[in-house]
Amino acid sequence: MEKIILIKYGELSTKKANINFFLKTLKDNVERSLKTEDVTVNYDKGRMFVSLNKDNFDLVVEKLKKVFGIHEIVIGYKIEDTDLNAIKSHLLTLAQEKEFKTFKVETKRSDKTYHLNSMEISRTLGAHLLKNIEGLKVDVHNPELNINVELRKNACIIYFERYEGIGGYPVGTLGKGLLMLSGGIDSPVAGYLAIKRGVKLEGIYFESPPHTSVAAKNKVMDLASKLAVYNNDFKLHVINFTEIQEAIFKNIPHEYLITIMRRMMYRISAIIAKNNRGHILVNGESIGQVASQTLTSMEVINSVVNIPVIRPVACFDKTEIIKLAKEIDTYETSILPFEDCCTIFVPEHPVINPEKIKCEEYEKLIPWEELIYKAIKNHEVIKVSDKKEQYNELL
Amino acid sequence: MIYLDYSATTPVSFEVLDSYNRTTKEFIGNANSIHGLGVKSKDLLNSATKQIADLFSVMESEITYTSGATESNNLALIGVALAYHKVGKHIIVSKLEHPSVYKICDYLASIGFEISYVNNDSEGLIDFDDLKKLVREDTILVSICAVNSETGVRQPLKMIRQIIKKENNNTILHSDITQAIGKISINFHDVDLASMSAHKIYGPKGIGLLYKNERVRLEPLLYGSGKSNDLHPGTPALPLIVSFAKAIRIALNDLDKREHFIERLNEKICKELEYYPVIKINKTKYSIPHILNISLMNIRPETFIHAMEEQDVYLSTNTACASGDISTSVMAIYNDKVRASSTIRISLSYLTTTDEINKFLNYFKMVYEKLNILVNK
Numbered sequence: 002m003e004k005i006i007l008i009k010y011g012e013l014s015t016k017k018a019n020i021n022f023f024l025k026t027l028k029d030n031v032e033r034s035l036k037t038e039d040v041t042v043n044y045d046k047g048r049m050f051v052s053l054n055k056d057n058f059d060l061v062v063e064k065l066k067k068v069f070g071i072h073e074i075v076i077g078y079k080i081e082d083t084d085l086n087a088i089k090s091h092l093l094t095l096a097q098e099k100e101f102k103t104f105k106v107e108t109k110r111s112d113k114t115y116h117l118n119s120m121e122i123s124r125t126l127g128a129h130l131l132k133n134i135e136g137l138k139v140d141v142h143n144p145e146l147n148i149n150v151e152l153r154k155n156a157c158i159i160y161f162e163r164y165e166g167i168g169g170y171p172v173g174t175l176g177k178g179l180l181m182l183s184g185g186i187d188s189p190v191a192g193y194l195a196i197k198r199g200v201k202l203e204g205i206y207f208e209s210p211p212h213t214s215v216a217a218k219n220k221v222m223d224l225a226s227k228l229a230v231y232n233n234d235f236k237l238h239v240i241n242f243t244e245i246q247e248a249i250f251k252n253i254p255h256e257y258l259i260t261i262m263r264r265m266m267y268r269i270s271a272i273i274a275k276n277n278r279g280h281i282l283v284n285g286e287s288i289g290q291v292a293s294q295t296l297t298s299m300e301v302i303n304s305v306v307n308i309p310v311i312r313p314v315a316c317f318d319k320t321e322i323i324k325l326a327k328e329i330d331t332y333e334t335s336i337l338p339f340e341d342c343c344t345i346f347v348p349e350h351p352v353i354n355p356e357k358i359k360c361e362e363y364e365k366l367i368p369w370e371e372l373i374y375k376a377i378k379n380h381e382v383i384k385v386s387d388k389k390e391q392y393n394e395l396l
Numbered sequence: 397m398i399y400l401d402y403s404a405t406t407p408v409s410f411e412v413l414d415s416y417n418r419t420t421k422e423f424i425g426n427a428n429s430i431h432g433l434g435v436k437s438k439d440l441l442n443s444a445t446k447q448i449a450d451l452f453s454v455m456e457s458e459i460t461y462t463s464g465a466t467e468s469n470n471l472a473l474i475g476v477a478l479a480y481h482k483v484g485k486h487i488i489v490s491k492l493e494h495p496s497v498y499k500i501c502d503y504l505a506s507i508g509f510e511i512s513y514v515n516n517d518s519e520g521l522i523d524f525d526d527l528k529k530l531v532r533e534d535t536i537l538v539s540i541c542a543v544n545s546e547t548g549v550r551q552p553l554k555m556i557r558q559i560i561k562k563e564n565n566n567t568i569l570h571s572d573i574t575q576a577i578g579k580i581s582i583n584f585h586d587v588d589l590a591s592m593s594a595h596k597i598y599g600p601k602g603i604g605l606l607y608k609n610e611r612v613r614l615e616p617l618l619y620g621s622g623k624s625n626d627l628h629p630g631t632p633a634l635p636l637i638v639s640f641a642k643a644i645r646i647a648l649n650d651l652d653k654r655e656h657f658i659e660r661l662n663e664k665i666c667k668e669l670e671y672y673p674v675i676k677i678n679k680t681k682y683s684i685p686h687i688l689n690i691s692l693m694n695i696r697p698e699t700f701i702h703a704m705e706e707q708d709v710y711l712s713t714n715t716a717c718a719s720g721d722i723s724t725s726v727m728a729i730y731n732d733k734v735r736a737s738s739t740i741r742i743s744l745s746y747l748t749t750t751d752e753i754n755k756f757l758n759y760f761k762m763v764y765e766k767l768n769i770l771v772n773k
Contacts, residue, residue: 215435392443395415396641 002091003079006061007158008049011072011168020046027070027171033233034064047111050079062164067230069197070174071166075149077158083115085122088157089129092148095159096130103140104130108150115152126150170199172232178281178311179274180204180228181266182237184221184341187285187314189228189331190322194313195283196231203277204228204235205270207242209345217339225385227331238273239381242266245372246346252366255348259293260355261363262346263302269373271306273380282310287317292351301355398709398752398759402596403545403575403687403743408639409598409646416600416639427632428621441632444641451648452584454607460627461637464604465574466496468591469539471606471627472570473500475614476537476589477509483566484534488512490522490551491728492544494572498724514540519680520549520729524559531563538569542576542590546725546741547678548687550576553586568612574604578647579655579686588612594636599643603636654746659685661744661753668757672764676735678726688742689726691735694771695764700740703767707759712741 008031013023024044031049032042038061041052053061058076065074080091096104106127108119117125126148131137151158180192182204192202206221222237229235242265249261270282286294293302303310314322326332399407408416419440425433427441442456449456462468477487489501491513501511512530515523522540531538538560543550553571560567570589573582578597584590584607593604606627608614620629662685669675669690678689692700697713704711727736742756 214430215432216430216438219435219439392440395419395440395638396444396447396645 002094003052004058005077005079005158006051006053006058006065007075007077007160008044008051008065008071009073009075009166010047010049010070011166012170013070013072023070023171023174024049026174027068030068030070030171030173030233031065034068035061038064066164066167068171069167069169069199069231070171072168073166074164075160076162077149077151077160080157080159081155083112083152083155083157085117085125088150088159089126092126092150092159093129093133095161096134096146096148099146099161101144101146102136103138103144104146104148105139105141105144106130106148106150108152110152112152112154119152122150122152167197169197172196172199173201175199175201177201177203177277177279178283179238179270179277179279181270181282181284182206182221182225183285184217184224184335184339185285186319186326186332186335187287187290187322189224189285189335190317190325190329191283191285191313192228193231193325193329193331195281195311196228200281200283202228202232202235202283203279204237205240205273206237207240207266207269209243209246210241212243212246212345213340216337217341220334220337220339221341222383222385223334224331227329227334229385231329234384234386236277237383237385238277239383240269240273240376241379241381242376245367245369245376248367248369248372250346253363256350256352257355257360257363258346258348259351260298260301260360263293263298264305264360264364265369265373267302267306267310268369269377271308272373272377274308280309282306282308284310284312285314285322286312287314287319287322290319292353295353297354298352301357301360304357398756400742400744400748400752400756401710401712402745402748403741404712405595405601406598406745407747408595408600409643411646412599412639412643415642416635419635419638423634423638427634437632437634441634441637444638447641448605448644451644452582452607454584455610458608458610460606460608461632461640462591462604462606462628463602464595465494465572465591465593466604468593468604468606469494469496469570469572470500471614471617472589472591472608473497473504473537473539474617475627476568476570476612477504478615479613480536480568481509484532484536485509486512486532486535488514488527488530488535488538490514490540491516492520492547492549492551492725493539493541494545494574495724497539497541497572514538516728518729520544520547520682520725521680522551522556524555527556527559528563531560531567533564535564535567538567539571540569541572541574542582543573543579543684543687544725545575545687546723546739547680547689547729548575548683548685549680549725549729550580550682550684554583557586575687576684577644579651579684581651594640594643597643597647599640600636603633603640605640655685657746658744658748661685661748661750662688664750664753665742665757668760676730678730678735678739680729686744688744689723689739690742691726692738692740692764693734695738695767697738697740700763700767703763704759707763709756709759712743713739 028042028044039054043050062074106123108122110119149160178200180202182188204225208218225235225237245265253261423437425437427437445456487509505511515526517523540551557569568588571587572591574592574596576582577592588609590607595601616627674693676691701711722737723739726739
């Protein structure tokens, strides 16, 4: 009898034609998340099995809870023999180690050729426990111990403990996107939600030294490394935005500062996304939250790009976003007080309903195409998983 | 030289010293400065703290750096006492603590706290019934060390925690884990506060830490500026912290394998000591093999230590921190004054070799016979 971990797929099981691609990706992602844990991963169309070489089940379960595409994680005992007597004796051994008064046996039989059906197996096993352990009772509604038995072609799996998986699709199965990561509370949450739907993300961050600090950039890298847990790794494109931002500040009416700045960021992001085979932009805009996120602002800003812009938290309240940020452990980092591109050069009265035609007029006042070209050409790419390794020798 | 006093302190490992040197040279910025050099230092500081937190399975914010275990013990005991004195003024400690804990208790008693000393059985294990009886509604803190520094007796922290929390869920459990870390595995979730220092695990002297569960409040003992941590203000000692983080990482490697090896050395010594009819071995079934305490009975331990020193062999009397007095721990376990006042401690490391132990046993025999004749005259 081997103690193993069993992974159940959720929504995945509805994918018919490309299920193999989904499962292969999930297996790769599971292996990557467990690469330090000495495990072997196998799968078939119904389940994924993780065999552990060390007794580190808790740690492995914790890590699996962060892998998208997993519906449920189960710690089970695999019996290679499907003979009913063998199952009976193994189940008894397992049950004797547990403390419970009431129980229920639930059987799933994927091997339909087995000589007993699910109900009959449950009944036989239940009776065996009642006969051999004193003081037990069956309770089908509210048992202290749920005994699950899965009868497969060549093996039987018994399990008691089950943990909810995180759901979603395996990362990468839906292609690539570019997340506009600012350092605030919303964008990491937006990124998390996109990753959840199987989008593999890269990030883009705009810095304006000396107006913004190295600490602000480190903060964004920390956020990226938190997303990397879900995204497998995380590539961050850092754009030096100083020249563009100063040109806007010097030449454009201040009420339009933010609008024009956002239009420039969108233009740069769309090009970076395209150059890196990204199909969408993802950002943390939430309807009405600030002047640049009114519907008219969104319309005027969005109009400079053709790529789809996904705003996962567009319809979330701030409190809902904060709740999620705390769950994914980005909140504490997000609230560190460093200036970012969007908080410097803030006009006193930004325009709430900007006009597209005015934007186009104002933009003629600066050589933006040239500046954008330069910013993209000189941009820095950081793989955030590298950050830890940077200090490997010292630590 | 044969060094068998690893429980007093350990030599700094080369890799750890290298980290110290490189951090000193390459990270000159104050981690509290906002410029690039400061940010770079801060980033390294955060990485070091994260590494420690991950190794201990705790949160980064639950770690406070101190100058060593003595300061950690002070911060834990006095910090709790001052923060919770309105809830209660009763504190329980074991009879097997490090001397620094008793000094702190004396101070706390002098400002109005009541200290109870929980009994232990003849194996050195905390008397659970006595502990149960002692925990009251106004008991704010229990402090029990994970491994006793003199005899190596190890306490079951998880069980101790369960007993305490059952009697009073608000009572805080502190453990001095200085002698345990790097020797046996410790689950930080068994305690609310834990003290340790770097120099017992081949790290530099002058740095330690206090683990504090996020739910526990502490009144700081030090006040000053600095954004890093309210409990230990001032400029973070980056080279010490970085080398500490490295020492912890190395110390937690291969615990079982090392323990197994040391166990064999320990058994070898014990077997040889059986030929000395007068000598008593202060070892119970809960003693970890790294610390071997014996009572010479009729020879003054100080004389013996110095005579061994002449052969370039280094041992200690009870502990470096309590030399001269009788061993409180041996007294607490065996209740025998002669036994408790003639102890020497042999402490072993994974660096100790079988050859060293053979030589040590030869010197031991020589010195013992020489001194024993004097005693018998």
